[in-house]
Amino acid sequence: MAGEEALPWWAERLRTERERRSWNKHEMARRLHKAAGVPYPPVTSLVRQILGWEKGEHFPRDWTAAYATAYGMTEEELFGHPSHLGLAVGGEGGAGSGWEVDATKRRDALRVGLAATLAPAALAAVLGEAAGEAMEFTRLAGASAVGAGTFDHLQAAVAAIDRSYVTEPPAEVFAVARAYRARVQELIRGPHTLKQGRELYVWAAWLSELLAWLAHDLGHPLTAEAYAIDSFEHADQAGHDELCAWAADALASIATYTDRPDRAVAAAHKGITRAPERHPVAVRLRAQAARAHARLGHRDGCEDLLQEAADLYDRLPVRAPVHHGIESRALADYAMAAHPASASLWLGDYRKARRQAEAALAASESGPAKDRSPSREAIVRIDLALAVAHLGEPDAAVDLGRQALASPRYVKSVLARAGDLDAVLTARHAETGYARDFHERYLELRRAAVGQST
DSSP states (O other), rough: OGGGOOOOOOHHHHHHHHHHHTTTTTHHHHHHHHTTTTOSSSHHHHHHHHHHHTTTTOOOOGGHHHHHHHHHOOOOHSSSSTTSOSSSTTTOOOOOOOOOOHHHHHHHHTTTOOGSOOOOHHHHHHHHHHHHHHHHHHHHHHHOOTTHHHHHHHHHHHHHHHHEEEETTTHHHHHHHHHHHHHHHHHHSSSOOOOHHHHHHHHHHHHHHHHHHHHTTTTTTTHHHHHHHHHHHHHHTTHHHHHHHHHHHHHHHHHHHTTOHHHHHHHHHHHHSSSSSTHHHHHHHHHHHHHHHHHHHHHHHHHHHHHHHHHHHHHHSSSOOETTTHHHHHHHHHHHHHHHHHEEEEEEEHHHHHHHHHHHHHHTTOOOOOOOHHHHHHHHHHHHHHHHHHOOOOOHHHHHHHHHHHHHSSHHHHHHHHHHHHHHHHHTTTHHHHHHHHHHHHHHHHHHHHHHOO
């Protein structure tokens, strides 16, 4: 490899322009991806290539246009030789520069607009070679290891996983969804067309968002957040705004349940900027942000966002796409009914919280069976229990808490909220048998949960 003093002029220019903008190599890779308008190859692979280019090991032949766009320059300004001849290498390129091969020189001369300086015979050779290049480009554009039925299979598999989400144990569904996510990653790494690459990124985002919720249900917030971030990144790379919004919705909920309301607010607002306005996820995100503002004690922010959510909710279409086996309109229904109850609790409006939780529970229980979620209903029951406990009715609170813990789809988020109820009962009604009985049941379930996670 060439020493620092023997760097090719173009390698030194690439590094100098990057450092002048204070970009590290990961940021350079991200900007090159954006300039090229493609989600492939992975950023880590491109970072390694950038390192090689800046060391002068090889010339960024396929990335010159993206580099120029990223730096706000023309290709000639960035890659034109200081002598304006573009062909002289005279020790600057080193053995690995790739500029010493005659055919390469002819192509680069044509690229920087110097074809007019070539003799007719040389120009004919360049153009003849270019025809062969074009044919090879076309062949490679269609090269793919993605079979004709791959996407049909993925669609059927994800639909089956979606249907299982609200009925099967989360651990079992997680294992299946994780296997499919790994397979999609293998396909992303393999040869595929640009169109197929985008679709693979979309399927990766769907599966990672589902895995985020499953990890959340299983009580592992670190894994849940990692998958939600991965979902947002793949959806963003694919230009899929709705999926970005769903990933942000998951991030906001995970942050709320890990007592990071500031993070929940940020995630929800990030999703709001991407959510289609007449879509249920736009309603959910505002309700999520409102709930987090309440947790922070921001009454005005909470009420403003709930009003925005209500205004959008009134304009939603009657039917909306299915999301994880449930009509997304039903998910907006739940957010509009249940999140205000949680917000009222955190703002200390217990009578209001009781009315809202009772209405949310009644609405959920009267809804279509396919759209009901035992775990969401359990959360609403605990919110209602918290309200009545604060209002001096420990017996009713304990009864509701027991119903929640007996949910047929028991998830760790229910246990987390049950901990809030146990804390209130212990602090306000420790002398009652109701509080002691619930405390013992809660500790029993918590010990079992710790045992499952070890």
